[in-house]
Ligand SMILES: Nc1ncnc2c1ncn2[C@@H]1O[C@H](COP(=O)(O)OP(=O)(O)O)[C@@H](O)[C@H]1O
């Protein structure tokens with residue numbers, strides 16, 4: 023038996039054992055589905071929800087909120103990070119502002135998200151943006167600061183005469199690995215903000231919204247179903263991103279310890 | 281035509297405490313067209329600094345450098361540079377590394393790749409044209425770096441201990457190849473090395489710099505034809521003489 027199959031088998035076994043213990047505790051120790059739904063309760067809830075047909079719509083709406091926030095964070099975080107990482111004056115100017123805003127927890131922006139955007143998709147997107155922006159900004163900034171000097175000088179000697187050319191042809195490609203790991207962290211943080219971002223019901227769909235809604239209805243097995251879906255979709259997004267990055271963006275790093 | 285003229289050159293680096301490190305002082309040197317010059321001297325005497333000033337990556341505090349009669353004011357593709365550390369862009373394949381300078385000049389993809397291929401062939405790496413730098417050994421990377429500098433068709437090629445990190449065997453082979461490239465392309469080459477053996481093997485003239493602040497202490501002409509025989513008595517004699525000079529500048533008396 024090779025290591026890979028061993029790893030798979032043990033993983034499946036651990037999951038199965040956890041499910042059995044969970045079932046036993048839920049059914050015989052706790053005994054109330056409201057406090058701890060059992061595996062079979064959850065499975066049943068899942069089948070019901072599948073039948074009711076909103077799961078797909080919920081996922082799509084959540085991905086929309088997530089996408090708005092993440093894209094906004096990319097559109098602002100990467101350019102500002104580049105400016106601060108490349109131009110000293112921009113760094114000195116923006117750094118104090120960033121330092122003050124960064125420690126504010128993303129969820130603390132919820133009141134203003136609602137006041138500024140109303141109960142809209144954008145409001146939910148804004149909360150996710152507040153979580154995703156800073157990891158992208160700081161990763162871009164430090165990736166630019168860490169571009170080896172010899173690459174920049176080689177670029178100059180080979181004919182890049184403007185900052186724009188040096189950024190485009192030398193610094194940005196050199197910084198991509200750092201920026202990409204910042205994006206990955208940002209996606210994680212953004213996804214974590216999703217439940218809170220949908221808590222105040224900007225639409226009547228969304229995984230986070232349904233989670234709260236079912237909690238108010240005391241449908242705890244449904245709550246667990248939404249928790250698990252949130253986990254799986256988050257994992258899935260991360261896998262797809264990592265796969266894309268390794269296969270397309272960072273082929274030149276193959277063979278290095280990533 | 282592509283001579284380099286260095287006049288009364290001085291360079292001082294400011295230090296934290298307000299004083300300065302005088303790296304170079306009053307350097308005067310005339311380098312002829314298509315000449316192969318080696319700069320040697322004790323470590324820290326300013327060899328890299330001098331090369332970087334010629335490249336335009338560093339500005340002189342006093343004096344001037346002119347190439348082809350024009351003062352050096354900043355980096356220019358007319359002065360190619362091969363760095364001591366590995367400087368290939370790791371995100372570009374060999375061919376696109378070599379074509380980089382042409383791309384900056386606005387040469388179209390087809391044409392610049394064709395030119396790049398010619399230089400890649402010149403350094404004997406045709407079967408690695410599509411490889412990424414991480415797939416190459418140290419010697420191969422420096423060959424690509426040389427091809428990349430040459431593809432810009434510079435007047436002057438500046439090389440800062442390019443073979444310093446290579447093992448002795450690879451190093452000897454690279455020296456032979458460099459000489460053959462020099463004979464084919466007829467560039468003016470300024471080559472920094474800490475290996476006197478390398479300097480005697482390669483250059484028309486060896487410029488010995490004095491201990492910091494560096495200035496030209498002595499110039500040793502080597503009139504022999506190439507390839508040179510490292511084991512000959514004359515070779516050993518010149519090597520000994522240059523070594524003694526470096527030694528004396530390092531420990532006066
Ligand atoms: N960017 C710099 N800032 C301050 N001091 C420097 C800088 N570059 C070189 N120096 C100093 O100038 C002197 C000459 O350095 P360098 O040209 O690298 O010598 P070499 O290449 O001959 O070993 C050294 O004392 C070094 O510390």
Ligand SMILES: [Mg+2]
Pocket residue numbers: 327328329
């Ligand atoms: Mg040096």
